[in-house]
Amino acid sequence: MRKKIIAGNWKMNKLPNEAINFIDKLAPLVKDTENEVVLCVPYIDLFYSLLSAQGTNIKIGAQNMHFEENGAYTGEIAPNMLKAIGVEYVIIGHSERRQYFNETDASVNKKVKAAFANDLKPIVCVGETLQEREAGKTEEIITQQIALALEGLMPEQVQNTVIAYEPIWAIGTGKTATSEDANNAIKAIRDKICQIYGQNVSKSVIIQYGGSVKSTNCQELFTMTDIDGGLIGGASLDPEEFAKIVNYDK
Numbered sequence: 001m002r003k004k005i006i007a008g009n010w011k012m013n014k015l016p017n018e019a020i021n022f023i024d025k026l027a028p029l030v031k032d033t034e035n036e037v038v039l040c041v042p043y044i045d046l047f048y049s050l051l052s053a054q055g056t057n058i059k060i061g062a063q064n065m066h067f068e069e070n071g072a073y074t075g076e077i078a079p080n081m082l083k084a085i086g087v088e089y090v091i092i093g094h095s096e097r098r099q100y101f102n103e104t105d106a107s108v109n110k111k112v113k114a115a116f117a118n119d120l121k122p123i124v125c126v127g128e129t130l131q132e133r134e135a136g137k138t139e140e141i142i143t144q145q146i147a148l149a150l151e152g153l154m155p156e157q158v159q160n161t162v163i164a165y166e167p168i169w170a171i172g173t174g175k176t177a178t179s180e181d182a183n184n185a186i187k188a189i190r191d192k193i194c195q196i197y198g199q200n201v202s203k204s205v206i207i208q209y210g211g212s213v214k215s216t217n218c219q220e221l222f223t224m225t226d227i228d229g230g231l232i233g234g235a236s237l238d239p240e241e242f243a244k245i246v247n248y249d250k
C-alpha cells in the first residue's frame with residue numbers, strides 16, 4: 001500500500017508569526033493521522049515552522065531551491081542550506097515557477113538531482129495547460145515532462161520522488177479535474193515510469209493530485225486507485241480546512 005501524502009503549498013502567503021500560529025492550531029488536529037502531513041512554506045517562514053513543528057508529525061518543505069550548492073547567485077537558496085536547517089521536502093517545477101520564473105524541464109531535472117544529492121525529498125510538479133488539454137495532448141505533455149524531470153536518476157531515487165499532477169487550468173480557479181480524469185492522468189504518469197524504470201518503481205512511487213482541492217472534494221479524489229494524496233494551495237491556508245483534508249479518511 002502506498003502512503004498518502006497531504007502537502008500544503010502556501011505559495012507567497014503568511015508571515016513568520018502567522019506560520020507559528022497556524023502550526024500550533026494544526027498540530028493537535030492532525031496528530032492521529034496515518035497520512036504524511038507536509039507544509040511547504042516561504043523561505044522566511046522555514047526556520048520558525050521547523051521549530052513550531054518539532055515534536056509533531058508535521059514535516060516542513062520549501063517551495064523551490066537552486067541546483068548549485070553555493071556561488072554567485074544573488075537571491076537564491078541552495079539545497080544544502082535547506083538541509084542544514086532540517087527541511088525535508090522541496091517542491092520542484094511548480095507551474096507558477098515554470099510560468100513566471102523561466103523554470104524549464106532542464107532546470108527541473110538539475111534541481112531534482114540536487115535534491116537527492118542533499119537528501120531532500122523532491123515534490124516534482126507536472127501538468128498541462130487548458131489549451132493542451134483541449135487539443136487532447138494531456139498525456140503526451142505530462143509524460144514528457146515527467147520523463148525529462150527524472151532523466152538520469154537511479155530507480156531507487158525515482159521510487160523516492162513525490163510527483164504532483166497539477167493541471168494548470170485547475171490551479172486557483174475553483175475548477176477541479178474530475179476524479180476519473182485526474183486518476184487517468186496519474187495512471188498515464190505511472191505507466192510512463194513503468195516503461196522507463198520498471199514495475200516495482202511505478203507501483204510504489206507516490207503521485208498526488210493538485211488543483212482546487214478542498215475539504216468537500218478531497219475524499220472523492222484521494223480514494224481513487226492511483227491518487228496518493230494531494231498538493232493543496234488555497235485550502236491549505238486555513239488550519240481547520242487543511243486538517244479536514246488531511247483527515248479525509250477519518
Ligand code: 13P
Nearest residue numbers: 009171172211212233234
Ligand atoms: P490551489 O489548491 O489553490 O488550486 O493550488 C494548487 C497548487 O498550485 C498547489 O501547488
